[in-house]
Amino acid sequence: MKKANIPHFGLYGESSWINNPEFFHIEDIESRSSNLGWKINPHRHTQLFQILILKSGEAKVQLDEQQHKLQGAWAIIVPAGVVHGFRFAPDTDGRVISIAEPLVEEAYQEKAANFIKPLLSQPCYINFNGHRNLFSELWPLIQQLENESARIREGRALMSEYLIKAILLLLHRQRISGVTSISNKAEGSHAQHLKELIEQNYRQHWSSDQYAQALGTSTSRLNRVSKRAFNQSILDLAHDRLLIEAKRSLIYTARSVEEISYDLGFKDPGYFSRFFKRSAGIPPGKFRALSNQPSI
Known part of the structure; x- marks a missing residue:
């Protein structure tokens, strides 16, 4: 693949997606990557913000030109437009959440803005190794979001929106505790x-x-x-x-x-x-x- 032709996808390998500001999608890492040799080639999303939650296993991650090797429990934040690729160790357990930017940007008008906006501007890695108590709070929210995605019932979109915001708030807490020592x-x-x-x-x-x-x-x-x-x-x-x-x-x-x-x-x-x-x-x-x- 020539780097001058890095593809834009809705979801990886899919040329289109529903242009719906309430769109979100969640899937386990294995379902999309195992048939591809556990490798996702470099690509980018024009209007999708993604969160990868690694529960266990190993991943080599490329965000733009930077590469990192991650093991164990991590969250990976991929804002829209950032080129990213992955090579997972077989049987890596985790989830990928894809969110239409308008769905997250609505939070800018709410009290959540100060917590959510910082996650949208730059790609980052959030380490949960050694912080299993907080990860044990995060994982049930991921599972509940999966349940909402799999079933059609009243209030599904609203419940999903609340769960996504709760997930982002927990990620913000861990990111702040891990990258800053500002006390004021x-x-x-x-x-x-x-x-x-x-x-x-x-x-x-x-x-x-x-x-x-x-x-x-x-x-x-x-x-x-x-x-x-x-x-x-x-x-x-x-x-x-x-x-x-x-x-x-x-x-x-x-x-x-x-x-x-x-x-x-x-x-x-x-x-x-x-x-x-x-x-x-x-x-x-x-x-x-x-x-x-x-x-x-």
Whole structure:
């Protein structure tokens, strides 16, 4: 498979899906992957947000150009548009939940927004090994969602929506406990809102001052929060996000370096090339050539 032609799917291997904002789908990993040699080739979903819950077994996971090997109990968050592929060890036990983005985005208008929105912007891994008590709370919700999916009865869509939100809230709790040590609640909120603003504005090349103004705080304070939460300055975070998108485009599209530079908000392709070489260590053209190798 040429990486310039990474396919878009509704569900993996299916060329279409019902364009329904209430759509969700849940299946066990074995049902789709066992007949494919336990391998799911790199692909992406345009309008589907996915959660993979691994209960046991082993998986080699590719999210964009990054690869990780996971064992035991994990949750894998795959936002829409992120290229992903998997190779599972035989008899890996787990579930894949596919959710139409509008179904999750409705939560933006609710009290759940601060908990759910952070999961939608970036792919991530959530480790439940050593946290079996919380996983024992999560797994029955997964099983109940399976039951709702398998039966047609009154209130099915509403019950499924509540269960999906409960699952996302539990994933948020575990993610926060695993990736941040911020003790101040206000600082934690600023850190999360900063990540969301970067996701919305990184193509506009906002300055540190613009992010601080949008959050109603000073640049120096927001930089301190960013370094405590992410061990990076505001600009480092924004530049990392630009670099990730640049790498995605170089690996998974056939667009020229010039086209990619303009798409990412650079007015001068030469400056984009210098930015990329400074950040990645090699020019964009060489990165593309080196990345043209088999995926997991």
